Every structure is written in structure tokens, then in C-alpha cells.
Amino acid sequence: MERRWLVYPYHIWMLLFTVVPLALIFYFAFTVKGTYAFTLENIQQAASPVYLKVLWHSVWLAAVSTFACFIIGYPMAMILATCRVKYRNMLVVITIIPMWMNFLLRTYAWMTLLEKKGLINTVLSFFNIAPLQLLYTDGAVLLGMVYNFLPFMILPIYSVLMKMDRSLLEAAGDLGADAWTSFRRVTFPLSLPGVYAGMLMVFMPAVTTFVISRLLGGGQYMLIGNVIEQQFLAIGDWNFGSALSVFMMILIIISMALLSRYNKNGNGGMLL
Amino acid sequence: MQDQCIINLVNLTKQFEDHTVLDKINLSIRRNEFLTLLGPSGCGKTTTLRIIAGFEQATSGQVLFDGEDISKMPPYKRRVNTVFQKHALFPHMNVFENIAFGLTIKKTPKDEMRRRVEEMLKLVNLEGFGERAVESLSGGQQQRVAIARALVNEPEVLLLDEPLSALDLKLRKGMQVELKRIQQRVGSTFIYVTHDQEEALTMSDTIVVMNGGRIQQIGRPEDIYNEPKNPFVADFIGESNILPGRMVRDELVEFAGREFVCVDRGIGEDLPVDIVVRPEDIVLVSPEQGMLTGVVREVTFKGVHYEMVIDTADGFSWLAQSTAMTPAGQEVGINIGPNEIHVMLRSDDVRGAV
Incomplete structure (x- = not known):
């Protein structure tokens, strides 16, 4: 009890870097530029069809990339969790090594691969296939998201699978379940907390990214992250930028709440 | 003999890398008996059980089920069910769903499933617990759910891997009696693995004592206790005084510096033997x-009796039990009746395993 002061640094941290910035964003979102006057105009503008369309496109792309990460990441997590200890550490390192490289560098690397005269089109030209428009498409942005965020899907699923009691699978087999039934009825339901955590960890950065869409989608490509960035850095309208952020934040909270309702164990909301 | 047996293990051998866990195990398990594999940890008893269940493959040898070789059959096709040491209940299902798991997979009709699960809950004294989450149950209750989950499938053989080891003494004693009762009720074959000799003596029809990957002795609890075949069995089942001796001739044996009359005949003359006295x-x-x-x-109070360590002139320390206390330091006489002297031919092989 006397050690309560030990938590003060945490409180101070939270105050300085979470509560204050959040309060500022709300402050800007609900005031007229350059004054202290309260207004709903920024929020109304953020909810206008132009921006809703951008937001919908962002959410859609993020959802698709989250799903793609799940489809690719789950089997990879399974392989990691079930392979021999000898190979496991090596595979885990291989999985996370890309994360040690600079995020921008990785994305630039994809640019050079996907370019008109990039590696992929060069290879295709050997087979007399006309160069494809790969860069600056939805596909390129999706690829960038999946590539960059895949480890965030694999790792939580992997850690849940690792912690799962092996004897549960033996029990399922013992009770007559073949490999697929064991997976469907035991492994998968028990790994759902990891799946939810992974989905949050991929969806969040994917829906707010502006770097991937800028580099792989091109200068005209607009996701909600780009719009917000533009408001702050190019146009200098902090109030509208904040309004967009608040609008998006509320939307994300609602969708996450919906997602965690499907998680009976209540662990999926652990990142909320 | 063969047709009475439900499971035959033939020359079962299991090696993990260069370590031999099971060394040519041959065992016939009769239908409807309560058989216990007993031995210290690492003796191969759990491996034997896991091979019967199908979780492990034997390096060589066969598992015959009703005369049919099932060595390569995956677990889900075998007509056996297992009760695991740590229960292995599915945490995302309630008690009812756990017990119904096997029936669900076999696509049993809903009403029959409900009836059979309820029956099982009754059998293990957990009526009305169906909707409870498994984490909300005590260790003993979880264990009973695990037993019900296995038994509801009406397995011809139920395998139990130290199912009571996580329970406290009192609960364990209660469950021992209950398990025996359940076995007699359902009338299927139970193969039980334990390192607890008392548990084995209490419940079993047949005890298989194992050590170092080999079977040391097979027999009824009384035979195992009263007529241990070698010093390992004598030492493992109950406490024993084991000392080297020499068979002089039939019904006469020499140990501790003098000759004793015994009841053993036909062992041979002038042979080195091991003597066991309880x-x-x-x-x-x-x-x-x-x-x-x-x-x-030394004198130790053990509740029903005193346990005393007595040093004799030949340098041997005897363990003796008596309801009357003799204080430490006092000189006493030791008498051993002919019937109480168990003579075993010395086999270096067995000694090495001890």
C-alpha cells in the first residue's frame, strides 16, 4: 500500500501522452479555427459524402487486408506452434525479421519491385508479357498492408496456440475427432482470443495508414489517413483534421465493440 | 486364454532416440478386469498406456485389440477412451458439452445424447452440473467430468493416466472407491496407470509392476504384496527389509549371520539369494x-504403529513395525517366522534395475 507512488510515473505518462493529446484533438474538433468558439461544423463536414466515401474505402481496404492477414497468418501461426522446437525459434525470427527493418524502406522496396520497369515487369517481359500496371493500384496498397502488418496477426495467434494444452488435442482425438474435427471444435475456438487480438492489431494501423497508401497508391490516392495528414500538414486546418480523427475514432470504437461482442470469452477486447 | 483377452501387447518396444523406454513388453489384458500398471516415474507405464491409446507409436511390436493389430490405427478410430492426468477438459465448453463431445462427433440424436449425458452425470454424482463452466468446478469434480466424458462413449477399454494424482489424500481415497464402483457398474476393462502402490492395491484385479521399461511381476494385489518376485517389487510395494543371503538347502536359508527355517523349496542348494522380510x-x-x-x-510414531530402525551386529539396519514402543538405545530381540521369509533367487539383471 505504501508503494502507491510507484504507479505515479505511469499516471503521468498516461496524462501527458494519452489524455492531453486526446483532449486537444477533441478541443480542436469542436471549435472554430483560431477561436475558442464551440461548433459542430467540423464534424458535420467530416460526415459529408466525400469524406464518408474515403472513410468507407479505407475501412474496406483495412478489412480486406485484415482478412487476408488472417487467411495467411493463421496457417503460419499453426506451423510455428506445431513445428519442432529446433526449427521453431528460427521460423519465429524469420517471421519478425522484416519488422526490424525500417518500415519506409520495406515499402520503398515494394515500389521498386512493382514499378513499370521494376523487377516483376522485367521478369514478365522475358515471357513477352506486356508490362502490367502494378504500382498505384488498390492491389498494391493491399499488398503493402498485408506485407507490413502480417506479423501482428501471426504473433498473437501463435502465442495463444503455443499456450494451448496439447492434451486437449489428444483428448479430442481420443473421443473420436479426426484432425479436421479437432481443429474445428477445439483448436480454432480456443485460438479465437489470439485471432481477435491479431485482427485488432492489423486493422488499426491498416485503417489509419497514410504512408503505404501514399507510396504504393500514388499521390492522388486518398485513404482517410491521407486526408487527415493533408489537413494537418498541407492545408493547416487542424480543426477539420481533428474532426476527421474524432469521427474515425468513434467509428473504430463502434466496430471493435461489435467485434468483441462475438468473442464470448471476453478476451478479444483486451486491446480496447 | 486368447479369446478372453481384449488387449494383447506383443514384444512392445519403444525407443526415444537412443533411450529404450519399453523393452519387449508382453502383456495380456483380460476383458472386464481392472488392471493397474504400477511403477516409479520413467518406468514406461504411461508410454504403454499412450501406445494403447494411439498417441504414441511403438518402435516395434504389436498392440492387438480383440486379436486385430491396431498398432497403426489413429486414436480416433480406436475403441478405447482415456482419462487424462490433468483432466484435459475443453475450457470453452460447459460440463454437458464436454461430456457430449464424443457423442456429438458420432452424430448421436439430440434426445439420446441428453439421456446418456444425464446418466453419466448421475453415475459420477454430478447431477445438475451440466450447465456449469468447467473452471468453476473443483479438482475432484473436474476429474469426475473427465471420467464421464470418456465413459459416455461406452468404450470397451478405459485408460486412466494417474487420474487422481492431482487430488488431495482424502479426495483421492474417496475417488479410488468410486472408480472401483464405476468399473463394476459399467463392467468395462479399466487400465490404470499409477505410481502409488496403495492405490494399485486398493483398486486392481491385476497389478503389473514395471521398472526400467520391463514388466517385473504380474499378479493379484495379494500375490504381489505377499510373494514379490524380486527385490524391486518387494521394495516398491510396501516397505521391506531386503538383504543378501544364501540358500543352504530346501527350507533352510542363511542370512544376517545365522540360519533360518523357511518354507521355500526347489530353489537349489548353496545359492546366493535375496531375502525379503516385511x-x-x-x-x-x-x-x-x-x-x-x-x-x-530410531523410533517414529506412524499413527497405527511405531516404526523402528534396529541395528544388528552384522551391520544391517532392520525396519520393524510394532504397536508397542521400544525406546531408542534399548537392546531387542528379533524373531522372524518361516512363513515371513521371502526368498528370491538373485538376478543381477533385476538388481541392476533397482
């Missing part, structure tokens, strides 16, 4: 009346 079979008398004399070194 501590409760030693009669303590006054020094003048004793066949051997010694000095009490």
Missing part, C-alpha cells in the same frame, strides 16, 4: 528370546 512381520521380543539381537536406533 517390517510388520518382524516380531520384537526380549534380547534372550530373539533369533537376532540388535539396538533400536
